[in-house]
Amino acid sequence: xxxxxxGAEETPSDLTELSLEQLLGTEVTSVAKLPHSLARSPAAVFxxxxxxxxRLGATSIPEALxxxxxLHVERIDRNKWAISTRGFNGQWFANKxxxxxxxxxxxxxxxxxxxxxxxxxxxxxxxxxxxxxxxGATLWGANAVNGVIxxxxxxAQQTEGNLLSAAIGTEDNGMAAFRHGxxxxxxxxxxxxxxxxxxxxxxxxxxxxxxxxxxxxxGGFRVDGxxxxxxxxxxxxxxxxxxxxxxxxxxxxxxxxxxxQAPSDLRAYGANALGRWTHSLGADSTFSVQTYWDRAERIxxxxxxxxxxxxxxxxxxxxxxxxDAHKGLWGGGYRLVDRDEENSLKVAYFPEDDAxxxxxxxxxxxxxxxPDRLSLTLGSKFEHKSRVGFLLEPNLRLLWTPDARNSVxxxxxxxxxxxxxxxxxGRFTGxxxxxxxxxTTFGTxxxxxxxxxxxxxYELGWHAQPRTDLFFxxxxxxxxxxxxxxxxxPGAADCAPRTLNGNTFLECLAPQKNQIEGESYGLEAVVDWxxxxxWRWQTGYTLMKIDVRAxxxxxxxxxxxxxxxxxxxxxxxxxxxxxxxxxxxxxLMYRYVDKLPFxxxxxxxxxxxxxxxxxxxxxxxxxxxxxxxxxxxxxxGGQPSLTATQVERDVLAAIRWKF
Amino acid sequence: MFRxxxxxxxxxxxxxxxxxLAPAFAAWGEAVPEYALKAAFLYNFARFTEWPAQPPAQEFxxxxxxxxxxxxxxxxxxxxxxxxxxxxxxxxDTLDSLGGCHILFIAESALPSLPRVxxxxxxxxxxxxxxxxxxxxxxxxxxxxxxxSRVAFEVNLSALRxxxxxVSAQLLQLSRRxx
Numbered sequence: 098x099x100x101x102x103x104g105a106e107e108t109p110s111d112l113t114e115l116s117l118e119q120l121l122g123t124e125v126t127s128v129a130k131l132p133h134s135l136a137r138s139p140a141a142v143f144x145x146x147x148x149x150x151x152r153l154g155a156t157s158i159p160e161a162l163x164x165x166x167x168l169h170v171e172r173i174d175r176n177k178w179a180i181s182t183r184g185f186n187g188q189w190f191a192n193k194x195x196x197x198x199x200x201x202x203x204x205x206x207x208x209x210x211x212x213x214x215x216x217x218x219x220x221x222x223x224x225x226x227x228x229x230x231x232x233g234a235t236l237w238g239a240n241a242v243n244g245v246i247x248x249x250x251x252x253a254q255q256t257e258g259n260l261l262s263a264a265i266g267t268e269d270n271g272m273a274a275f276r277h278g279x280x281x282x283x284x285x286x287x288x289x290x291x292x293x294x295x296x297x298x299x300x301x302x303x304x305x306x307x308x309x310x311x312x313x314x315x316g317g318f319r320v321d322g323x324x325x326x327x328x329x330x331x332x333x334x335x336x337x338x339x340x341x342x343x344x345x346x347x348x349x350x351x352x353x354x355x356x357x358q359a360p361s362d363l364r365a366y367g368a369n370a371l372g373r374w375t376h377s378l379g380a381d382s383t384f385s386v387q388t389y390w391d392r393a394e395r396i397x398x399x400x401x402x403x404x405x406x407x408x409x410x411x412x413x414x415x416x417x418x419x420x421d422a423h424k425g426l427w428g429g430g431y432r433l434v435d436r437d438e439e440n441s442l443k444v445a446y447f448p449e450d451d452a453x454x455x456x457x458x459x460x461x462x463x464x465x466x467x468p469d470r471l472s473l474t475l476g477s478k479f480e481h482k483s484r485v486g487f488l489l490e491p492n493l494r495l496l497w498t499p500d501a502r503n504s505v506x507x508x509x510x511x512x513x514x515x516x517x518x519x520x521x522x523g524r525f526t527g528x529x530x531x532x533x534x535x536x537t538t539f540g541t542x543x544x545x546x547x548x549x550x551x552x553x554x555y556e557l558g559w560h561a562q563p564r565t566d567l568f569f570x571x572x573x574x575x576x577x578x579x580x581x582x583x584x585x586x587p588g589a590a591d592c593a594p595r596t597l598n599g600n601t602f603l604e605c606l607a608p609q610k611n612q613i614e615g616e617s618y619g620l621e622a623v624v625d626w627x628x629x630x631x632w633r634w635q636t637g638y639t640l641m642k643i644d645v646r647a648x649x650x651x652x653x654x655x656x657x658x659x660x661x662x663x664x665x666x667x668x669x670x671x672x673x674x675x676x677x678x679x680x681x682x683x684x685l686m687y688r689y690v691d692k693l694p695f696x697x698x699x700x701x702x703x704x705x706x707x708x709x710x711x712x713x714x715x716x717x718x719x720x721x722x723x724x725x726x727x728x729x730x731x732x733x734g735g736q737p738s739l740t741a742t743q744v745e746r747d748v749l750a751a752i753r754w755k756f
Numbered sequence: 757m758f759r760x761x762x763x764x765x766x767x768x769x770x771x772x773x774x775x776x777l778a779p780a781f782a783a784w785g786e787a788v789p790e791y792a793l794k795a796a797f798l799y800n801f802a803r804f805t806e807w808p809a810q811p812p813a814q815e816f817x818x819x820x821x822x823x824x825x826x827x828x829x830x831x832x833x834x835x836x837x838x839x840x841x842x843x844x845x846x847x848x849d850t851l852d853s854l855g856g857c858h859i860l861f862i863a864e865s866a867l868p869s870l871p872r873v874x875x876x877x878x879x880x881x882x883x884x885x886x887x888x889x890x891x892x893x894x895x896x897x898x899x900x901x902x903x904x905s906r907v908a909f910e911v912n913l914s915a916l917r918x919x920x921x922x923v924s925a926q927l928l929q930l931s932r933r934x935x
Contacts, residue, residue, distance in 0.1 A: 117797075117800050252871055255874075323878065375872060
């Protein structure tokens with residue numbers, strides 16, 4: 098009997114005779130593999146799913162990124178964010194992060210950052226957001242230096258039917274989004290959506306309304322179809338307009354040389370269209386071509402900034418097996434980025450209009466050194482950018498899977514950040530000044546021979562599942578940076594008298610340099626635990642330190658202090674997702690963000706809570722409270738000519754209706 | 757020892773008795789291999805599902821697309837009756853042949869080509885199943901996932917409605933989440 102019982106344990110007799118309830122109560126002996134395929138990826142990857150976005154009650158993409166370990170999401174004011182990983186969130190927002198929405202880069206080459214106020218879509222139509230910490234330049238190219246954020250929306254087949262979502266709250270005058278999806282013939286589906294929101298302003302240091310209101314409207318469509326059995330295509334597009342207020346800051350009128358207080362409100366318009374075609378060449382080989390056009394216009398009337406950036410991009414990619422042990426991937430592309438500026442007294446570019454041309458080729462091979470145990474991924478991107486030259490971005494990744502519950506990876510990669518238009522061709526003046534006499538203004542002057550910044554990153558990671566209900570992820574990194582951009586204090590040779598409208602002042606324009614070098618290191622850990630059915634608990638901790646210096650005999654203590662002091666040393670989050678009943682869900686998220694020494698922003702703790710009731714499968718009502726611990730707090734110290742405002746506690750009621 | 761004293765016939769009888777009791781043992785929390793359990797879930801999903809009227813089929817096709825994680829665990833299901841036809845295990849290797857499946861389990865190795873698989877199936881009455889968190893958001897009809905050491909599932913009702921497949925209310929009630 099005993100051996101028979103043991104035998105029964107190993108190969109149970111007919112489980113198909115069990116009811117579904119019995120099956121749900123049955124335990125499994127071992128998990129054949131780690132839960133996510135990402136747990137086997139040789140990189141520090143974290144995925145925000147639609148379920149996470151929904152349960153967090155995120156009303157914008159930055160809010161959905163709040164709990165990603167390793168990411169520092171800094172809200173500057175109601176409509177502006179700086180988002181970075183592994184440091185560098187200080188120098189004019191964050192300049193080492195690449196962000197893509199459905200394969201379209203939204204990285205703005207004008208300032209090497211992302212205008213988060215215009216990166217939006219229907220939150221319910223996001224399938225997932227993949228966040229890769231560490232360089233991704235081998236696949237994504239230049240500017241995927243410290244990390245990559247990939248927003249992926251659902252295909253049109255998944256969004257048929259109507260969905261209406263609306264919300265109103267103490268800080269939200271109202272928001273509404275509507276999507277309609279349906280079929281186009283037998284082989285294609287479409288969706289169209291529109292959304293609008295009107296958000297109230299935050300408060301200044303004294304608790305008074307700061308004027309940083311935010312109103313934006315957006316519409317878009319997506320079509321997904323199948324051409325014949327092996328060809329699929331996607332066509333999608335978006336248009337938007339955003340009106341963003343800001344808190345007043347001290348400005349200088351260069352025409353009269355008189356200082357005044359005014360907000361730098363801005364308007365932004367944009368449109369984009371993308372097409373992608375994928376041809377299947379068997380179960381594990383595909384060929385795809387993608388092309389897009391993107392237009393982003395931004396106007397700040399106060400200082401005369403008016404920029405139209407247009408991107409045209411075409412790229413192809415081919416994945417194919419190379420024998421039993423090799424998986425190959427190669428591709429290439431061309432990108433044209435055209436900029437059209439209107440020079441003003443304060444913001445000017447020389448030449449005023451210009452275009453960047455990018456060519457790239459990449460190849461990668463994933464080699465099964467020991468099948469299912471050890472794999473090696475080798476690859477590189479080869480890029481050429483006008484005015485910058487050739488860029489080489491190789492990567493080596495090793496993944497060791499000793500058993501079904503553990504995998505260990507290491508990576509060495511090189512990534513480059515190409516200089517922004519400002520660093521190359523900009524002249525920004527009059528934002529910082531000292532009363533006279535003579536009145537002195539400080540500004541910056543770009544340099545067309547600015548080289549690309551270089552990062553060599555060393556990473557080590559461990560994904561583990563010690564028990565079936567417990568998942569653990571750890572990443573360690575050591576980054577070595579060279580030729581980081583800086584603007585040293587101007588010397589006497591950089592200053593000259595300038596006369597405008599008969600008024601003479603001393604204008605100091607510090608030239609763009611690349612004198613900073615240094616290292617950063619840290620760790621990111623996350624634990625994902627499901628103690629009982631219907632309860633999930635996630636905790637993450639991030640430790641990060643940057644140590645930089647001016648190379649050789651150069652001296653730039655301000656940039657050193659800014660770089661070292663603009664990111665939190667410690668970050669912690671804890672999140673609980675609880676199903677109270679089949680229809681009632683309760684979510685809590687706590688975050689701790691350490692102080693930002695350079696801008697003297699204090700450490701803060703904050704708590705969000707959300708209760709949702711699914712009346713039936715089609716209607717959900719929810720109530721959420723955000724930033725519950727304090728009435729208000731700063732997350733950011735702002736930038737020259739951009740005043741940070743205090744994030745406020747708020748309550749938001751929302752409905753989601755599918756019909 | 758005790759078991760050496762048993763005749764072959766009585767041993768067979770005891771094994772048979774155990775076979776009958778084993779399901780009950782399993783229901784009391786006896787641990788079973790993951791993919792044996794997941795295979796049983798696949799079989800059960802089919803029992804609670806109604807496909808729209810189709811040309812009469814000779815077999816009930818349970819397809820696995822991509823690298824088959826079940827191995828021999830599906831052998832217990834093969835040949836069993838479902839909706840009046842014996843279950844046939846099919847391992848299709850082209851997108852064109854997926855339309856003939858009643859249930860399609862999309863293995864992890866095939867997930868990178870999921871958009872093409874779903875496009876190829878669009879509008880067809882094929883119950884799609886895959887493993888992992890968030891699969892229903894990706895357009896899969898039923899997502900299997902591990903919650904601790906137990907298997908749970910999620911259901912994508914709009915995808916089901918779209919395909920014309922209906923599932924029983926009991927299945928929806930037992931699902932962890934209906935998307």
